Amino acid sequence: MRNHIKANLSGFIIGIVGTLFGLYVYFIAIPSTIRMPTREVFFYQRPDILPKLLAVSIIIISIIIFLSTFSPKNIRTDQYIIDKxxxxxxxxxxxxxxxxxxxxxxxxxxxxxxxxxxxxxxxxxxxxxxxxxxxxxxxxxxxxxxxxxxxxxxxxxxxx
Amino acid sequence: MLEAMMQAIPLIATIEVLIIMLVGIPMGLMLGAIPGVGGMIGVGVLLPLTFGMSPVPAMVLLIAIYKGALLGGSFSAILINTPGEAAAAATCFDGYPLSKKGYSKKALQASIFSSAFADLISDIVLIIGSFALALVAIRFGPSQIFWIIVFSLLMTGCLTGPNLWKGLLSIVLGLFLGTIGLDPLLGTPRFGVIPVLGRLEGLELVAVLLGAFALSEILLNVEKTKKGETAKQLEVRRSLGPSLSLSEIRESLKAFFIGTVYGTITGIIPGIGTSAAAFLSYALARQAYGGKSKGVKFGEGAIPGVVAPEAGNNAVSGANLIPLLTLGIPGSAIAALLLGALVLQGITPGPLIFINHGPVVYAIFILMIIANILNLIYGHLLIKPITKLLKGNPSIIFPVVVLISFTGVYSINNRLIDLGVLIAVGILSYFLRKGGVPVAPMVIAFILTKMLERNFRLSLSLSGGEFSIFTASPINQVLIGLCVIGLALVIVQRFKEKKLLG
Incomplete structure (x- = not known):
């Protein structure tokens, strides 16, 4: 398994960073930086509808990329491997x-x-x-x- | 159409336009020939400098650089086996073996002829196709435009880069960048992590474009320069050999038509791009010739092996502008840069472009055709100077490119925040590219975010919140069908590729 992660290090890193970023956007950035209108509006008028949808998409895609690093079919020599x-x-x-x-x-x-x-x-x-x-x-x-x-x-x- | 064309003539018959054409094409050829620089950086760097110009000269300068660079990329592919542009990678297969055999001139001439004529045919398709599509697109409502954007994003995300999920991640990141700034409906600030960021109408388009393409490319190039990968350039041969004969031109006609037809079709569909068109044209030509031409195997210096990919990648360039001009949807990275230039000039691409800016658009069309003829002439004249240029050190250009990008981006609004955006997007794009995530879909998605959000919310406003508006009309159903078929084809293709790789 370690070899798979090593060979797909970029997927591994992108998966983790992407998931954390998506969670940050959904739970911290959206509530703290998008002010909701004081009057009642329809759901499609809410300014946070697209950002929330995108945050969820980032989380889902990042998790898929992360999981795919463990797939035995997915082996590639990775550019993230840094020679000392x-x-x-x-x-x-x-x-x-x-x-x-x-x-x-x-x-x-x-x-x-x-x-x-x-x-x-x-x-x-x-x-x-x-x-x-x-x-x-x-x-x-x-x-x-x-x-x-x-x-x-x-x-x-x-x-x- | 004819009236607009007549009105376009005074716009192009000026000294300024003539000088720009005469300077732009050779500049593009030189930039395209230098590995790592290419048309993308050339167009990107000049983009902010064009906003003080009037629309026709500005667009002509960028298009001349683009067209010149597309051809220039094949010079280094043929002479030093290093494509100046990604689009010219397939040209290496037969171009470099020809050069090694002492037939550099034959390969270069094959590339010049096929590039210029394929581009010309593609431009004619653009002129006819964009006008016809604009007539249809004018009837589209917000829900139809929404589906067209979804289709473009899906195709761009799925077809760019080797990994489907990384392509989709790039799209979502681009959409996310597009949401930063004021909400398009209510005007509420969004993502003002730094307060000034939320108050912007959106991130500066030119800063995002230059960050994603130019700055990340330069960061990648500093690695190559340090690793000494440019040492290959010493291998440029002194003798260029004999010219292309008439029988060789006749022999290559089939490859030319394969490349031109395939490249033009590819260009209309957003997301496929020049590289894929070149590789597929090469593969199709190889099949059509049965693997060899005039006794020379493909891959060992067959002239149709140079003609097909060059015709393929150049035929993309004109057709690629059809969705850009008529729908406002950039189908490739370079189209995204040209969209940025149009927006800077106050021209909004879309179905109404022929009504609102008819003479300007036709002036651009006419100049595109003239640019092809100039490409043909300059291509021949510059064979020797470019051969000499390839022996030099290209790293001297990168620092100057960085400074011009910084100055250009700052000068648009005189705001330091735009420089911050440029640097942040540049660094982000560098890491994404290192991780195999393509950045072109991110930029295209960024550009389309506002349009997507506006049309999505407008559709729901019109229907009173009913989602059925997205499936109700027959046009919507056709567009949904296209999305599903496109996605299915991409997935099948990916499975086939995986099987082929074992």
Whole structure:
């Protein structure tokens, strides 16, 4: 059984996460974030009818995906299996990339578009393994400034 | 129809449109040829940049990129055995062996001719088909539209990706994303986990599109770059060999017709997509030729083995826009992006599109046909530059693509929350794709949520809460029948595939 789970790790994880997410939506998110109308309405007018239906569907489909990982017919080599030696090649760059994505909207209001984008672009080049320092700096400075000018001139959008 | 076409001519006879066409096609060809970039990222990145343009140039730019990229994908498939677009994967079977034998030019020319002419035929089907379907669709009420959306979602969820349940999960997640924001009937905030989220009319379409397609693709590509999977590119051959002969063109005509007919039919049905059309066209052509052409076995460098999948995947592109324009239902990921562009331009696709925006639609049709001719010309002119491009390092493009996506999404509403949506959807899509869950159904479902909910609740309002409205009319019964038959066929096909795999 352990081998089946290992071979279908994505189904196993998606099954568990999906079920928990569906339960969270049904029992916590819907009651706490959807305000019901004070007056009496027909059932099809209720704003929570579709979200509830979807939460139940997520739970059912996730359970089916979870159970199918134990099926002897369902064997596939899974992309979720992570080779320990691939940490530097896969997990680290992906995490760094995600981290820089998340950092961008946080730093943006503090430093403005141009400076944030120059730093952001330089970081991305480094994450992608680009090591030509001269080109790295030139592109990192030219692209954000060029974009800011393009948006201001042609689209009449002024970036802060 | 003729009057609208005449009104369309001034819209296309401008310097701006001409320049866009001349620049867009080669740009698409280049983007399509670079493995991992492709038309999806090209169209996605340019999408937010088009909202300052008028509708015709904006749509033409995106369509030119799309058409160019579809053809460009076959270049890398033939030259380095790595399809630039998923749609070109089947082209590798015979394209790369031809290239290895020193006949790269023959394979590339076969791909260029079949792609351009199949696309042209598909566009003609689009022009005739969409007008005819719009005339029928104008009579549809909310319950009929509800069933059409259900059919599209079922087909998209069941046919995309290797696992039926994961496809359906993708659909449900997309519908869930679509419910975030104000309720379409009462205006009540929904899922305001962060208060501003609930007050939005809905998640920004462009942010969801770019997150699902561009950002997740780049996250997947950073892995490949680090693993050194791009090293294959060094194998590009210097000599391109002789050109395609007339007898080889004659020999490939059967494969061309198989690919074109099958691709066009596939394109009309939502969810099947270009890859499936290419693979099935290849399989059908192989059967029709008895496994070999001119003494060369399929898989070892048979020219019809390049022609059939290329005609198949390109014939999807025109026909795929029929449900998009006439019903507002995107049948594929790229159609979803084009829908996003239409919405940005204030054009709502649906049965009334020919009445409300007739000249714009016909201008797009005419330019689609011109784009095919330009594809044919540029395809030949760019063989050598693209061969050189494939020797370069594509990873330099990805950081720039990320920044353009971020800037474009922010600039639509000047809101940081849209950037948050872009990043969240991008990361979610990355994990889903890693787990074998396709993201195209999620995006299509997201787009259709409001339409589905509105028509569902409107139908019940009209019937006073009676569910019989969904089964009462003969059109509804036909549509329910289609859903059941479609689902049954998919399940039978899945069982057959499982049996075949042992």
């Amino acid at each position: 030696h691939k940490f530097h090649e896969v997990i680290l760059p992906v995490s760094l990339l995600m981290g820089s994505f998340i950092a961008y909207p946080i730093v943006f209001p503090l430093l403005g578009y141009r400076i944030t984008s120059i730093i952001f672009l330089a970081c991305l080049f480094l994450i992608f393994g680009y090591r030509n320092i001269f080109l790295l700096f030139t592109i990192s400075i030219a692209v954000p400034i060029g974009l800011a000018l393009f948006f201001a001139r042609f689209l009449r959008v002024f970036l802060p």
